[in-house]
Amino acid sequence: MSEIKDVLDINESHWVQQYLPDFDELSQLINTAKGAERTMSQFAEECGVSPATFSRIVNKKNAKATSLTLLQSIAEHASVESNITLEQLLQANGWRKSENEIENNSRIYNISESVKASVLECNQLIRMILSDDLLMRGVGVKILPQSKRRQILTRTGIVLNYDICYETDLFEGCDTWLIKVINQKMTGEILNDDKKNREINQKATDIIKELALLFLFDQWQPKLFTKKKNTLVFVDEEIYWSVKKKLKGMETKNYFTLMLIDLCNCEILDETPLASAGDYEDNSLI
Structure with a gap:
């Protein structure tokens, strides 16, 4: 069982x-x-x-x-x-x-409106959405295998894993696109404004703490990210805007962006680059 x-x-x-x-x-x-x-x-x-x-x-x-x-x-x-x-x-x-399961066949990729999907299905759907977007732009793209979706910090041996990794010539100054998916969502529980804002703020804070290692890599061993675009993909709009607000003004040595994707409509809603000390073009898809 x-x-x-x-x-x-x-x-x-x-x-x-x-x-x-x-x-x-x-x-x-x-x-x-x-x-x-x-x-x-x-x-x-x-x-x-x-x-x-x-x-x-x-x-x-x-x-x-x-x-x-x-x-x-x-x-x-x-x-x-x-x-x-x-x-x-x-x-x-x-x-x-x-028999008592109500199937929703009206949604593409079999994802329900409330995005009740596993982490694996969510990542696969995001990969499909991004791949479709790249292909429609007529650019060369190659999905790299799992063995290539990691960065190793040589000083400590710490491994940083990514969910999706592309080799593409779309972004000026970058030949690799590294993507981490932030799957956290609001609970859906009906809350008053104060409680809801506290929950959003707490989730955003927790996410930033979890991302601390990524930003440490950027500071300690920036050459790992040479010619690489790093994107953090969010699936919850409220959490996305809260994290974006908290990271405003934070400067990275390499090229990082935050992206919001609507899984129900299979659409990229927003992408914002973080402030970078490097000389990078704004290669956002939006």
């Missing part, structure tokens, strides 16, 4: 293990998720499993359902062009929404 609870927590929906896995469908989905640019071994490595594990699933030699952890990783690292979602993988694995 613990695995079922994990799925409920991830999707905030009611799912049950109802059927045996459709091994043919699962194999096809993984092949599609791999995309044309990677080998199956490379895809397996990015998903954190051995090529042999992938081989068993793709060749339909698995005798049991694929683990939830692996399905999450496949969804996260799926090729953008494939449009493979965690929901598709769950269904192929034998999971189904219970």
Whole structure:
């Protein structure tokens, strides 16, 4: 039952293990998720499993359902062009929404209006939105694998991980776009203005504390970010504006921006560069 609870927590929906896995469908989905640019071994490595594990699933030699952890990783690292979602993988694995679950099929990418999605699904959707925007601009873009989404502070060995990483020629003076997703949202609880403002302020403060390491990297080892654009993507408008206000006037040595994305409408609403000591053009998408 613990695995079922994990799925409920991830999707905030009611799912049950109802059927045996459709091994043919699962194999096809993984092949599609791999995309044309990677080998199956490379895809397996990015998903954190051995090529042999992938081989068993793709060749339909698995005798049991694929683990939830692996399905999450496949969804996260799926090729953008494939449009493979965690929901598709769950269904192929034998999971189904219970009859009393009200499905909302009117939203693109199966994201509900209240953005009740897992962190992995949220990151994947943001990646799709940004990739679509870049492709519509007609620029070259390459999504870098998980192994490239990290910076290591050589003095301490501390590792800083990013959620999305692009190699692109869109931004003048930068050839890499490093993105961290800030998934925190307001609770949705009805509060009076004072309580709501306190909650927004507290969440914004907590986020800035969590980002302290990123800004320390910028100060201590600025060469790590040479020719790199760093963007912090927010999905909650109130938290975004609060963080933006708190960081106003803070100077970084490299190029940092704050971005607000509306997941429901798949739209970039705002992007603001932080004050930079470097000579960077304003490469905001908005």
